Amino acid sequence: MHEHDVLVIGGGGAGLRAAIAAHEEGADVAIVTKLHPVRSHTGAAEGGINAAIRDGDSWDLHAYDTMKGSDYLGDAPAIETLAQDSPGETVQLEHWGMPFSREDDGRVSQRPFGGLSFPRTTYAGAETGHHLLHTMYEQVVKRGIQVYDEWYVSRLAVTDEDDPSDRQCHGVVAYDIKTGQIEGFKARNGVILATGGLGQVYDHTTNAVANTGDGAAMAYRAGAPLEDMEFIQFHPTTLPSTGVLISEGVRGEGGILYNAEGERFMFEYGYANNAGELASRDVVSRAELTEINEGRGVDDEYVYLDMRHLGEERITDRLENILHLARDFEGVDGLEEPMPVKPGQHYAMGGVETNEHGQTCIDGLYAAGECACVSVHGSNRLGGNALPELIVFGARAGRHAAGTDLGEPEIATGKADEFETEDNLDTPVEPGAVADGGEDESAVADGGERTDGSRVSSDPRSDGGETAVASADDVVRRAVENERTRVEYLIEKDEGIQQAELREKLQKSMTQNVNVFRNEEGLKQALEDIREVREAYQDVYVDDPSRTFNTDLIHTIEMQNLIDLAEAITLGALARDEFRGAHWRQEHQERKDDEWLKHTMLAWDDGTPDLYYKPVILDGEEKTYEPKVRSY
Amino acid sequence: MSTQIQEEADEPTETEAETAPAERQSPGDRRRAEKRTASDQAVGSEPVGRADDDTFRLKVFRYDPEVEGKMEPRFDDFYVPREKGMTVLDALIYARDHYDTTLTFRHSCRQAVCGSDAFFVNGRQRLGCQTQISDLEAPIRVEPLPHQDVVKDLVVDMEHFYDQMHAVEPFFQEDDLPSGDLEEQRQSRENREKIKMSTRCIWCGACMSSCNIAAGDNEYLGPAAINKAYRFAMDDREGDDLKQHRLNIMDQEHGVWRCQTQFSCTNVCPKDIPLTEHIQELKREAVKQNLKFW
């Protein structure tokens, strides 16, 4: 068994920042990651990092823009923390050598981005994420922080008290992809999940193949609630054949959207009369799909994004990699032709519920980055606000897990008695784990059995009537045993269904039904499809018998996570009968503040999803944010 | 490389035996063994898929140190339906998801930023995701990167590459930072421009794999690591002392002087980094610096 003070799961921007912070506080920290850190999807971020570092700008303007962008579903303490800490964290990156773009006076460059009242998006060419990721990995190397790379974390080692808020996380189980060994990792202080996005729930996404939402799904099954999962951001400008993203930076620099008739539809059809192309992402995505649905799309599939008028010099200076992307992945020369674009899944606003210190309701379990929900983005994330989230909340989680006192959090986690529960949701099928009542439950393919085998009882033992709590070592050891049983079972089974078929079915249904346009019928259809996939998954098997680099096994385990998260997204979307931010309901075209100024919470409750609501916090440090109409 | 494959194949299950003795005796293991042989017979020399006008032949290198029959490297043929805009990575994914789920290769971003999928495609190092099928002649032959140990199928061991990258102190080291809380270091546009290309490296390993010198001298730092050193040596934000220190690291037996300017690295780099130029410039800088001390 490996043992460290702090274990960081994931080596993307959030994980690396957390590890550096924990290390700086003196903790023995290790990163366990299924991809080598520099392969993380943070490297794909293009646009930039929002930070109020210039005269004329201030953190409260940044906070205000973020709250407005969130459509008043972000929590003020989280948003204000983001806006206050981002400048320091961004300048810290510069001090670590990050190659930002520069102004004539040698200071770092900033540019305008959608939904911002000040051009505060700090960037490094069109490859900001790449540079952020590599700069922080360099600092990890400098500090000699241990990295277990290509180790897949497949299970959390959490105790099994009835109330998740009484549970404790003692470590994780990980599978060494290269050798097939399954080992326990004990965390003396804490486990920080930084596993990134869940884009693979959809078939058209800007996310990487590795973005399967593992951390969020594992935390969910271990008892930490998921928050606001229905809010999925679709990016308006992705290349039709691959989902590769064309940065908002193109529109920031002056790129224009046209329909097949050559009309600048953002203005001509009144989708956003002031901001035009720079309106927030949900507005632009829906505008494009409306154009396409009404027959004004190109090939009934996409619209055009044109940047030719910016001129070759400006394009090569600021947007050079866009030219490469368009050429390599769509065969289009952006200097000569307009680029075809359509909306694609891009970002999950929801995730594991945490407070400002990254803590979940389970003691010793933290989450940061895209897999977490503090909540900063509410129902809609502004471009350039995810990267600061990684560094701000990654650093805070790292410090807190290392034992630093960050004060009392203002955001509460876990289910409180007074919370409103959703008892009337009409679902066509029963959601949650498949109850098969099998004797050896930990052996079924569905790792989300009603009594999760990863949790170890701390019930009083009968001998002598004394209360003996399972030791941390026992908890980890039990989780390892359960994982070995599951993997053995999956590999041993030699017929059934393969994950690729199930994945395709799930992704298709999600793209079809839980898209930028949502209605009750489609959402119910999605729940039925998910149920079918979930039941079929009971019979899943892994064809590859090898212990060496068995990606068939990894994808099969990931598939479980996709199912649980797809269901969580869809349940939230069905429950929320209003239109807020990225969540649009055909039958409910208005934002209903009287009813819906609250977070959608979903707890696994040992296999029976429990939907409840938590009030949003609009009271900031100095002011209360009053919900206003979100118009651009 | 097939030369290294033999050695690996002899001792594949050793670690396993040490750590999981109980499992090795389980009935599951017996069944696993049966399944291994069965799967060997299932895939093999017979091409998979239909050869017709709409498909093309994808020849993929196969090797698994544990699965009998696959221990001997071989090529499997898959007929994959041609699609507009299809990349080599798309074709591999198609073959895996439709024909043989045991086909193994690294990939993640699908957009040339993660550096996972450098392969040897039709005799040249390329990123699978960045290579259009329409730019290649069929049959398309995909092999693991040459000069690296093969772990399985198209997956190579990257440890040596990472070791070389780590050997050049690949991190910014300025300690003399502006005192103001939120004050950044200044850097001229020209200086940022100078290091720009060198900062684009995605650690794919294509350059190292293409380099004859690296193949013959295991200690040679190689183009990517030298480029990393260049990135810092040329960054004005690090002071002169550090630059000197960095040049010293380059100015050694297995450093810049090994390079014989064959340009193979520059030719294969998917990020268009002028590697050979950078190496040459460091040689000149090293000479200049040495002259100072005469």
Ligand SMILES: Cc1cc2nc3c(=O)[nH]c(=O)nc-3n(C[C@H](O)[C@H](O)[C@H](O)COP(=O)(O)OP(=O)(O)OC[C@H]3O[C@@H](n4cnc5c(N)ncnc54)[C@H](O)[C@@H]3O)c2cc1C
């Ligand atoms: C194309 C694109 C462009 C973007 N542009 C911007 C932008 O300009 N500005 C902005 O603010 N935001 C942007 N975003 C959003 C932002 O980049 C992401 O939200 C953010 O990078 C996510 O970082 P992360 O650290 O949470 O996750 P990632 O970088 O995805 O890292 C996840 C890590 O977790 C590891 N991991 C996952 N599962 C497991 C497991 N089971 N076991 C072990 N390890 C695991 C992976 O190996 C990886 O290292 C963009 C996103 C995309 C997709």
Ligand code: SF4
């Ligand atoms: S220098 Fe180019 S070829 Fe070499 S590792 Fe970096 S990106 Fe790949």
Ligand code: FES
């Ligand atoms: S898949 Fe990431 S570089 Fe090709």
